[in-house]
Amino acid sequence: MGGISMVGTSNVTNADNSDGFYVPDEAKRHERTFMQWPVNSPAYSDRHFLEMVRQSVAEIANAIVEFEPVVMLMATKFKASAQAILSHKIEIWDVATDDLWCRDSGPLFVRNDAGELAIRQLNFNGWGNKQAYSNDGRIAERVAEIMDLPLFDNGLVGEPGGVETNGYGTLIAHESSWINKNRNALSKDIVTQKLLEVYGADTMIWAPGVVGEDVTDYHIDALARFVGKNKVLIQVPDRIYADDPWSAAAFETRNIIENALNSEGSEMGLVTVPDPANTRVQSPDFVASYVNYYLCNGGVIAANFGDKEADVIAKEILRNLYPERDVITLNVDPIGEIGGGIHCATQQQPAV
Numbered sequence: 525m526g527g528i529s530m531v532g533t534s535n536v537t538n539a540d541n542s543d544g545f546y547v548p549d550e551a552k553r554h555e556r557t558f559m560q561w562p563v564n565s566p567a568y569s570d571r572h573f574l575e576m577v578r579q580s581v582a583e584i585a586n587a588i589v590e591f592e593p594v595v596m597l598m599a600t601k602f603k604a605s606a607q608a609i610l611s612h613k614i615e616i617w618d619v620a621t622d623d624l625w626c627r628d629s630g631p632l633f634v635r636n637d638a639g640e641l642a643i644r645q646l647n648f649n650g651w652g653n654k655q656a657y658s659n660d661g662r663i664a665e666r667v668a669e670i671m672d673l674p675l676f677d678n679g680l681v682g683e684p685g686g687v688e689t690n691g692y693g694t695l696i697a698h699e700s701s702w703i704n705k706n707r708n709a710l711s712k713d714i715v716t717q718k719l720l721e722v723y724g725a726d727t728m729i730w731a732p733g734v735v736g737e738d739v740t741d742y743h744i745d746a747l748a749r750f751v752g753k754n755k756v757l758i759q760v761p762d763r764i765y766a767d768d769p770w771s772a773a774a775f776e777t778r779n780i781i782e783n784a785l786n787s788e789g790s791e792m793g794l795v796t797v798p799d800p801a802n803t804r805v806q807s808p809d810f811v812a813s814y815v816n817y818y819l820c821n822g823g824v825i826a827a828n829f830g831d832k833e834a835d836v837i838a839k840e841i842l843r844n845l846y847p848e849r850d851v852i853t854l855n856v857d858p859i860g861e862i863g864g865g866i867h868c869a870t871q872q873q874p875a876v
Contacts, residue, residue: 543636544636544637544638544724545634545635545636545640545642545676545724546634546635546636546691546723546724546725547632547633547634547644547684547689547691547722547723547724548635548691548874549689549690549691549692549750549752550691550818550819550872551691551751551752551819551846552691552874552875553821553874553875554592554820554821554872554873554874554875555592555593555873555874555875555876556592556593556594556595556872556873557585557588557592557593557594557595557818557820557870557871557872557873558594558595558597558626558630558631558667558870558871558872558873559581559584559585559594559595559596559597559624559626559630559869559870559871560596560597560598560621560623560624560625560626560629560630560660560663560869561578561581561596561597561598561599561602561606561621561624562574562577562578562581562621562623562624563598563599563602563621563622563623563659564622564623564656564659565622565623565655565656565862566655567861567862573858576858577624577858577859577862578606578609579609579858580854580856580857580858580859581624581859581869582606582609582610583854583856584818584825584854584856584866584869584870585610585611585614586610586611586614587823587825587852587854588818588820588823588825588870589611589613589614590823591820591821591822591823591850592820592821593613593615594611594613594614594615595614595615595616595617596610596614596615596616596617597616597617597619597621597626597630597663597667598616598617598618598619598620598621599618599619599620599621599659600618603616617667617670619663619666619667619670620659620662621659621660621663622655622656622657622658622659622660623655623660624859624864624868624869625660625683625685625864625868625869626663626868626869626870626871627683627684627685627745627867627868627869627870627871628648628651628683628684628685628686628740628868629648629657629660629661629663629664629683630663630664630667630871631643631663631664631667631668631871631873632644632645632646632664632684632722632871633871633872633873633874634676634723634724635874635876639876640876641673641873641874641876642668642673642674642675642676643664643667643668643671643673643674643675643676644664644675644676644677644722645664645665645668645675645676645677646664646680646681646682646683646684646722647661647677647679647680647681647682648660648661648663648664648681648683649661649681649706649707651683651706651739651740651741652704652706652707652741653706654706654739655739676722678718678721678722679718680708680715680718680719680722681707681708682701682702682707682708682719683701683740683743684871685740685743685744685745685746685867685868686698686701686702686740686741686743686744686745687701687702687719687723687744688744688745688748688749688750689723689725689750690750690752690753690754690786691750692753692786692787692788693724693725693726693727693786693787693788694725694727694729694750694753694786694787695719695720695723695725695727695728695729696729696731696744696748696750696756696781697719697728697729697730697731697744698730698731698732698733698734698741698742698743698744698773698777699712699730699731699732699733700732700733700734700735700741700742701733701740701741701742701743701744702715702719703715704735704741706741712730716728716730725787726787727785727786727787729780729781729784730780731744731773731776731777731780731781732773732776733773733777734769734770734773737769737770738809738863739863740863742770742773743868744777745815745816745867745868746811746813746815746816746864746865746868747759747774747777747813747815748777748778748781748815749815749817749867751795751845751846753786753788753790754786754788754790754791754792754793755792755793755794755795755845756781756792756793756794756795757794757795757796757797757815757841757845758774758777758778758781758794758795758796758797758815759774759796759797759798759799759813759814759815760774760775760778760796760798760799761774761798761799762798762799778794778796781794782794795841795845797814797815797837797838797841798834798837798838799812799834800812800814800829800830800831800834800835800838801831801834802830802831802832802834803829803830803831804829804830804855804857805829805857805860805861807861809861809863810857810860810861811860811863811864811865812827812829812860813827813860813865814826814827814834814838814841814842816864816865816866816867816868817842817865817866817867818866818867818869818870819846819849819872820872822848822849822850823849823850823851823852824842824846824849824850824851824852825852825854825866825870826838826839826842826851826852826853826854826866827853827854827855827856827860827865827866828853828854828855829857829860830855835853839851839853854866
């Protein structure tokens with residue numbers, strides 16, 4: 525299988541499933557959260573809007589740091605202005621960034637049962653060369669170097685926002701984000717094999733997704749999230765709309781998950797959260813995903829969108845799913861306006 529590129533260490537070993545490295549369930553305890561400071565994107569031609577996005581990133585970081593440590597990655601030249609709106613508890617590392625999407629371009633941590641930690645390189649290429657990534661494409665390598673951790677690379681290209689893991693051997697993903705020539709000119713079987721290797725999993729659940737309608741080619745973490753081994757929270761509209769490919773794909777993915785088995789051969793229960801209807805932002809490209817939340821130690825950091833009824837329903841669902849955690853909801857609409865959410869802006873380092 526794939527080899528290992530080792531950064532900051534002299535030991536080189538072979539990377540395959542027998543190594544025992546895997547991506548743990550996000551619900552497991554974290555050492556810290558990583559985030560990225562937004563600097564460069566086609567969406568930031570308006571300086572005022574960039575400042576709004578940065579404020580949203582700061583609000584997410586400031587909420588998380590009340591539960592666990594946060595590292596914000598940025599070039600040193602942005603440190604002084606960022607500290608004006610970031611909590612003093614947040615640590616800043618000198619790692620140059622392009623944009624805020626740490627879920628996709630940040631370090632994907634893996635661990636084994638011996639308590640060893642490593643980073644997986646997924647060769648971020650700007651979601652299929654749709655956006656500049658000269659800095660973001662090097663973040664995994666830079667963090668591995670700073671932390672003196674092995675960097676595993678089996679050649680797969682993609683983004684962790686495009687796959688959901690339960691941490692116990694099962695993955696869910698949209699084919700549109702992975703089996704796509706803008707990332708991988710490979711067969712479905714080979715992409716499946718490599719993705720299972722990356723996550724230390726053995727069961728892959730594919731749904732078709734949607735190609736070319738958004739920058740991510742329909743990342744799964746805006747639609748469906750694992751809650752434990754065999755439960756999935758999914759957000760679907762009230763019906764399929766003829767002129768809306770997202771609604772059709774949402775129902776298609778729901779039906780596939782409903783009829784799938786996890787790695788232990790168990791059916792997966794579905795919990796459904798409705799789409800908000802009366803959001804503060806009415807743009808057709810606005811991402812209003814309640815399931816794009818982030819789990820941190822003792823907390824759930826989620827978004828609200830201004831639909832009073834739907835916001836209350838979503839928060840109550842999250843409270844029921846995570847009764848031992850505090851559920852905090854934030855207005856981070858500027859991030860939704862550029863196609864993402866809170867989960868997209870974060871990446872966890874698991875405790876070992």
